[in-house]
Amino acid sequence: MFFKPKTLTQADIEKALNAVLHPVKGQSLIALKMVSGIVIKEGTVTFVVDMQDGDADLMARLREVSEKAVKSLKGVTAARAVFTSSNKQATPAHKPHGKIAMETKHLGKIVAVLSGKGGVGKSTTAANLACALAQKGLRVGLLDADVYGPSVPRLFGLTEKPETKDKKLVPLEKYGLKIMSIGFMVDEETPVIWRGAMVQTALKQMINDVAWGELDTLVIDMPPGTGDAQLTLAQNVPMAGAVIVSTPQDLALIDARKAIAMFRRVEVPILGVIENMSTFICPACGTTSDIFGHGGARHEAEKMGEAFLGEIPLTMLLRETSDAGTPLTAIEPTDAISICYKQVADKVWERLNEKSTQRRAAPRITVEE
Numbered sequence: 001m002f003f004k005p006k007t008l009t010q011a012d013i014e015k016a017l018n019a020v021l022h023p024v025k026g027q028s029l030i031a032l033k034m035v036s037g038i039v040i041k042e043g044t045v046t047f048v049v050d051m052q053d054g055d056a057d058l059m060a061r062l063r064e065v066s067e068k069a070v071k072s073l074k075g076v077t078a079a080r081a082v083f084t085s086s087n088k089q090a091t092p093a094h095k096p097h098g099k100i101a102m103e104t105k106h107l108g109k110i111v112a113v114l115s116g117k118g119g120v121g122k123s124t125t126a127a128n129l130a131c132a133l134a135q136k137g138l139r140v141g142l143l144d145a146d147v148y149g150p151s152v153p154r155l156f157g158l159t160e161k162p163e164t165k166d167k168k169l170v171p172l173e174k175y176g177l178k179i180m181s182i183g184f185m186v187d188e189e190t191p192v193i194w195r196g197a198m199v200q201t202a203l204k205q206m207i208n209d210v211a212w213g214e215l216d217t218l219v220i221d222m223p224p225g226t227g228d229a230q231l232t233l234a235q236n237v238p239m240a241g242a243v244i245v246s247t248p249q250d251l252a253l254i255d256a257r258k259a260i261a262m263f264r265r266v267e268v269p270i271l272g273v274i275e276n277m278s279t280f281i282c283p284a285c286g287t288t289s290d291i292f293g294h295g296g297a298r299h300e301a302e303k304m305g306e307a308f309l310g311e312i313p314l315t316m317l318l319r320e321t322s323d324a325g326t327p328l329t330a331i332e333p334t335d336a337i338s339i340c341y342k343q344v345a346d347k348v349w350e351r352l353n354e355k356s357t358q359r360r361a362a363p364r365i366t367v368e369e
């Protein structure tokens, strides 16, 4: 007769964490209702600990004991606590000067890829842009910061989980890129509800607690939109520049305009605008047709005094390779579309190098939407 190993449940994790006492308050983390978002994925357990106050020493201590308590459970191979601070005063999220201490020099030039709204191809662009930058011989990292819908694991066909070494998560490597995504840690089927402060802390950990090594550039696939999460990230991570992805449709362009305005406000240099899903090229006959219009993003960029970085056609091949987990630029670098990305990457790198010298320039004129 065989004994089926008991499946780990949320209650098991809560029980383990019930034994972890808050050293100041003297009660357990569970009794203090500090634990939420427990996710069990095979042997990896991720949980969120909400600290009211952002005391760094206390946080470090609690991390050690809580992760140890969970790790000691049978069947747990890795435990990871994500710390958040729900107290607004302790999280200077909206104050541009209240930056979180972050050592980012080894990450090289940090580039944010953003869009005013979802579904315009932001992640596809970030993935192919990162591949094209790596093909230039640069050391490139790709951070999927789209906590609401991480798509980098799917785009790169990555299902394994990162290992922990010397208390740091080791990014996964594929096509010459170092890749990290919140999607590696959380269960795709379990919706994770993020509050603003949680997003901030999770992202901070994905920058600080990941063994990125020495990079020339880190491409960040940002959460779509222009809400608090995006603003906070832009304020707290020293970004060298932002790339805006838009389709040529009017509605997308209005949102792209908002994204430009937001990044201008936080004084992150805009490297330029990319028009995605531009002209459609029929795979059967090669005829081109402008399904979503054409040239709108170039026009919008010009109107706002920003650079235009290039256009990526709407093609079946790009969608198929993205869904197959094999970015087109990585597997077919000589394809016409890969060459479009290469040209965009060249411009981005060129602009990054000129813009970085202007980082401390006077604030630009803010355009309110």
Ligand code: ADP
Pocket: 115, 117, 118, 119, 120, 121, 122, 123, 124, 125, 151, 224, 276, 277, 278, 312, 313, 314, 315, 316, 318, 319, 320, 322, 323
């Ligand atoms: P976002 O990150 O803006 O939500 P995605 O990058 O996930 O958008 O793209 C949304 C969908 O559109 C995906 O199925 C992707 O494969 C497809 N897609 C993106 N850009 C193109 C393109 N230029 N041609 C064809 N399909 C595209």
